[in-house]
Amino acid sequence: MVKDSRWIELTKSNPDHSNWYIERFRAMEQAGDDLAGEARLIDAMAARGSRILDAGCGPGRVGGYLSELGHHVVGVDVDPVLIAAAEQDHPGPRWIVGDLAELDLASHGITDGFDLIVSAGNVMTFLAPTTRRAVLERLRHHLADGGRLVTGFGSGRGYEFDDFFADAEASGLEVDLKLATWDVQPFTDDSDFLVAVMSAAATGR
Numbered sequence: 001m002v003k004d005s006r007w008i009e010l011t012k013s014n015p016d017h018s019n020w021y022i023e024r025f026r027a028m029e030q031a032g033d034d035l036a037g038e039a040r041l042i043d044a045m046a047a048r049g050s051r052i053l054d055a056g057c058g059p060g061r062v063g064g065y066l067s068e069l070g071h072h073v074v075g076v077d078v079d080p081v082l083i084a085a086a087e088q089d090h091p092g093p094r095w096i097v098g099d100l101a102e103l104d105l106a107s108h109g110i111t112d113g114f115d116l117i118v119s120a121g122n123v124m125t126f127l128a129p130t131t132r133r134a135v136l137e138r139l140r141h142h143l144a145d146g147g148r149l150v151t152g153f154g155s156g157r158g159y160e161f162d163d164f165f166a167d168a169e170a171s172g173l174e175v176d177l178k179l180a181t182w183d184v185q186p187f188t189d190d191s192d193f194l195v196a197v198m199s200a201a202a203t204g205r
Contacts, residue, residue, distance in 0.1 A: 002101040003128040018081035022059045037182040038120040039065040050115040056123030058082045064090025101131035103138040113144030125157035136171035152195040173198040
């Protein structure tokens with residue numbers, strides 16, 4: 001057993017938190033807000049019909065959009081309430097309840113690696129600190145040869161960027177590109193958001 005993520009701790013202290021989160025994004029979509037920025041970047045990086053893993057998929061907004069564009073999407077989240085919403089709102093991808101720190105998609109009959117893995121929505125900052133490297137290792141393990149892992153999260157959430165870079169290196173990942181936003185603004189020392197594009201290091205394959 002691994003330590004509960006910060007997200008699970010939130011849901012235990014506030015059982016209505018997941019439903020609040022789901023309805024928040026449903027309301028934003030109904031209001032016409034742009035919720036597809038992360039998915040557009042991933043789509044731009046992907047060949048048509050790519051295999052994409054939405055790691056920490058929540059209620060499915062990123063994976064659902066990518067599926068509609070013709071990609072083969074699997075979404076994984078530790079919260080069964082969010083997975084139920086994803087299944088309802090975004091039919092098409094395969095949605096799985098699971099802890100990223102113990103990710104083993106072969107046990108679900110999914111044996112091929114992924115061309116792209118995306119972890120958006122500050123997922124990295126919701127991990128228990130003791131599981132961060134385990135999560136990055138499991139995600140690296142699920143990359144296809146030449147595949148890329150893209151994560152995005154903000155500063156001031158308990159996970160310093162330098163600590164993340166150290167964890168990525170220790171997990172067998174190379175940071176190939178750093179951006180400050182999902183719309184490809186350059187990353188600087190003053191950036192308060194990081195989008196990291198990574199691949200498996202030669203020693204981590």
